[in-house]
Amino acid sequence: MSPAFAAVDWGTSSFRLWLLDSTGAVLAERRSGDGLAKAAAEGFASVLSRHLDSVRSASDTPVVICGMAGSRQGWLEAPYVAVPARLDDILAGSVPVPGQGREVRILPGLAQRAADAPDVMRGEETQLAGVAPLFASGSHLVCMPGTHSKWVEASDGVIDSFATYITGELFALLSTHSILRHSVGEIPAAASPDSSAFRTSCAEALALGGDIGSALFRIRASSLLQEQDESAAASRLSGLLIGAEIASARRRPAADRPVILVASGALGLLYRAGLELAGSAVLSADADEAVRAGLLAAAKRLGWTRGTTG
Amino acid sequence: MSPAFAAVDWGTSSFRLWLLDSTGAVLAERRSGDGLAKAAAEGFASVLSRHLDSVRSASDTPVVICGMAGSRQGWLEAPYVAVPARLDDILAGSVPVPGQGREVRILPGLAQRAADAPDVMRGEETQLAGVAPLFASGSHLVCMPGTHSKWVEASDGVIDSFATYITGELFALLSTHSILRHSVGEIPAAASPDSSAFRTSCAEALALGGDIGSALFRIRASSLLQEQDESAAASRLSGLLIGAEIASARRRPAADRPVILVASGALGLLYRAGLELAGSAVLSADADEAVRAGLLAAAKRLGWTRGTTG
Numbered sequence: 170m171s172p173a174f175a176a177v178d179w180g181t182s183s184f185r186l187w188l189l190d191s192t193g194a195v196l197a198e199r200r201s202g203d204g205l206a207k208a209a210a211e212g213f214a215s216v217l218s219r220h221l222d223s224v225r226s227a228s229d230t231p232v233v234i235c236g237m238a239g240s241r242q243g244w245l246e247a248p249y250v251a252v253p254a255r256l257d258d259i260l261a262g263s264v265p266v267p268g269q270g271r272e273v274r275i276l277p278g279l280a281q282r283a284a285d286a287p288d289v290m291r292g293e294e295t296q297l298a299g300v301a302p303l304f305a306s307g308s309h310l311v312c313m314p315g316t317h318s319k320w321v322e323a324s325d326g327v328i329d330s331f332a333t334y335i336t337g338e339l340f341a342l343l344s345t346h347s348i349l350r351h352s353v354g355e356i357p358a359a360a361s362p363d364s365s366a367f368r369t370s371c372a373e374a375l376a377l378g379g380d381i382g383s384a385l386f387r388i389r390a391s392s393l394l395q396e397q398d399e400s401a402a403a404s405r406l407s408g409l410l411i412g413a414e415i416a417s418a419r420r421r422p423a424a425d426r427p428v429i430l431v432a433s434g435a436l437g438l439l440y441r442a443g444l445e446l447a448g449s450a451v452l453s454a455d456a457d458e459a460v461r462a463g464l465l466a467a468a469k470r471l472g473w474t475r476g477t478t479g
Numbered sequence: 480m481s482p483a484f485a486a487v488d489w490g491t492s493s494f495r496l497w498l499l500d501s502t503g504a505v506l507a508e509r510r511s512g513d514g515l516a517k518a519a520a521e522g523f524a525s526v527l528s529r530h531l532d533s534v535r536s537a538s539d540t541p542v543v544i545c546g547m548a549g550s551r552q553g554w555l556e557a558p559y560v561a562v563p564a565r566l567d568d569i570l571a572g573s574v575p576v577p578g579q580g581r582e583v584r585i586l587p588g589l590a591q592r593a594a595d596a597p598d599v600m601r602g603e604e605t606q607l608a609g610v611a612p613l614f615a616s617g618s619h620l621v622c623m624p625g626t627h628s629k630w631v632e633a634s635d636g637v638i639d640s641f642a643t644y645i646t647g648e649l650f651a652l653l654s655t656h657s658i659l660r661h662s663v664g665e666i667p668a669a670a671s672p673d674s675s676a677f678r679t680s681c682a683e684a685l686a687l688g689g690d691i692g693s694a695l696f697r698i699r700a701s702s703l704l705q706e707q708d709e710s711a712a713a714s715r716l717s718g719l720l721i722g723a724e725i726a727s728a729r730r731r732p733a734a735d736r737p738v739i740l741v742a743s744g745a746l747g748l749l750y751r752a753g754l755e756l757a758g759s760a761v762l763s764a765d766a767d768e769a770v771r772a773g774l775l776a777a778a779k780r781l782g783w784t785r786g787t788t789g
Contacts, residue, residue, distance in 0.1 A: 241703075280700075280703075280704055281700075282704055284705070286693075286697060287697055287700035287701050287703075287704045287705055288693075288696065288697060288700045289699075289700050289703055289704065317658070317696065320693075332693035332696075333693060333696035333697075333700075334692045334693055334696070335657065335658065335695055335696050336692075338657055338658060339657075342652045342653075342656055342657060343652070346652055346656060347645065347648050347649075347652060348627070348645065348648060378688070378690070379689075379690050379692060380688070380689050380690075380726075380727050380730070382644045382646075382689060382723060382724055382727040382728075383596075383598075383630075383642035383643060383644055383727065383728075385645055386598065386627065386642075386643035386644070386645050387596060387597055387598060387643075389599075390590075390591075390597035390598045390599050390643075391597050393551075393590075393597075393599055394590055394592055394597045394599065395594070395597055413692060414692055416690075417690050417692040417693065418692075418693075420690070
């Protein structure tokens with residue numbers, strides 16, 4: 170079947186493109202490090218063309234984009250949609266990029282404008298659109314782990330509120346730049362969700378209600394006093410940070426409901442383990458599939474999946 | 480009066496030397512960035528000689544040193560004294576550095592070997608010795624803010640336990656390397672303890688019981704959505720981190736007692752403001768004077784203040 174459109178998840182540090190048919194089946198895929206920083210130097214249009222050419226896309230295949238490309242520092246600002254918001258408000262808010270010789274649209278992010286809890290997301294709202302059936306009715310808590318994890322409250326298909334935890338960024342900073350770098354080694358080992366170091370530390374953070382302020386330095390002290398190895402130190406750091414995030418997020422509304430976990434790969438397994446340690450029931454969805462499904466929903470709404478293009 | 484000895488506080492990134500008479504009066508002072516990293520390259524003996532020469536010290540003036548110079552990565556390891564410990568255990572544990580043509584002694588640090596709460600300090604124990612009269616009897620909580628803040632429980636002159644918070648390091652990492660660097664500006668403004676941004680954020684962190692997980696990213700979101708200026712963003716980061724540290728530390732034993740705050744300059748004022756917001760009574764001591772007083776106590780114990788040398 171011929172491509173109906175190209176779907177792009179364009180983040181700060183990564184660029185992912187899929188050629189999809191009108192049912193959402195993947196015909197081709199590209200992943201690269203051409204995120205915002207690199208694209209700003211080369212030019213967004215040029216980066217996009219290069220990747221479209223590399224998958225031999227037709228010159229008139231339309232493109233729908235989500236992520237930081239729609240930020241003020243990105244290609245073209247797609248103004249935030251304010252919460253509470255229906256998923257359709259997001260899909261309806263795409264902004265056309267002019268002068269591309271084909272249809273190119275960028276989806277908006279979400280903004281929470283509450284004076285005491287301002288927050289923003291760009292990219293995760295499209296994953297939410299992709300898992301819409303999971304929270305179409307009832308009250309739900311969605312966990313989307315990453316560099317900047319998002320926790321979302323949704324009820325009856327409406328996104329009510331959300332919060333961001335910079336957990337992934339903290340792990341990277343602490344393991345490469347802080348005193349803890351001496352403990353975790355030059356290339357920190359990936360934590361295993363089954364390891365005792367991860368599970369014990371995650372449970373400790375949960376028991377402390379997320380108060381890991383003095384537990385972080387204990388990782389360093391354990392290396393000095395207790396001959397802790399580097400892999401255990403890295404797993405402990407991961408367990409403490411993920412446990413603290415979950416402990417904090419479980420104070421949010423709807424925290425007693427099953428958590429919809431939208432994640433991929435190793436990180437998803439760590440969060441699943443952490444959520445289960447916290448006593449949460451977990452429904453898992455794959456983040457890659459979710460973002461493609463969200464971009465497909467946007468393409469459908471734009472009328473690109475009726476075989477009229479590509 | 481002639482110098483009785485030289486006192487040195489030798490940390491990871493700083494080197495401070497005082498020539499003191501037998502009463503502890505300062506006859507000369509040197510401050511430099513010749514901390515562990517630089518001293519390891521030049522040689523510890525050479526750095527020390529250079530600074531002693533620059534204050535025209537006599538060649539036989541004895542030297543007492545505290546801080547990271549006594550760590551395994553330092554000049555000569557001065558093995559940790561384990562808590563619970565009397566201050567005299569620390570002063571009695573100094574290790575002679577051989578072959579210096581004069582007496583050179585390094586004071587030990589403290590180790591907490593409890594399996595579930597390992598911790599270490601090097602340098603702050605000497606400040607504690609310097610403020611010993613403040614906690615000679617009764618139960619006390621001592622706060623020593625810094626890159627790695629130490630909170631110490633002491634009763635009747637015995638150091639019972641302590642905990643480390645890497646608050647200063649977190650502030651530096653978050654303001655220079657994280658997403659928040661876009662909000663606080665290239666050189667973050669120093670927070671004022673009277674500013675509304677600092678006080679509101681510190682109070683928020685205290686009210687949250689230290690759970691600032693999602694409050695950190697709100698600093699970024701406020702820049703995007705609420706036109707927050709860079710100085711306010713930096714003050715908020717400072718307020719959140721200090722408030723979270725105090726909220727956590729107030730869960731420790733003796734937290735209902737007046738807090739002995741051992742600090743200098745601007746940081747001391749911020750912690751005093753935070754402690755007062757938390758409802759703690761505060762007794763302040765100057766950290767520079769404390770470390771000199773601790774080194775003087777060590778020199779006295781070594782018999783260097785009887786006019787026999789210098």
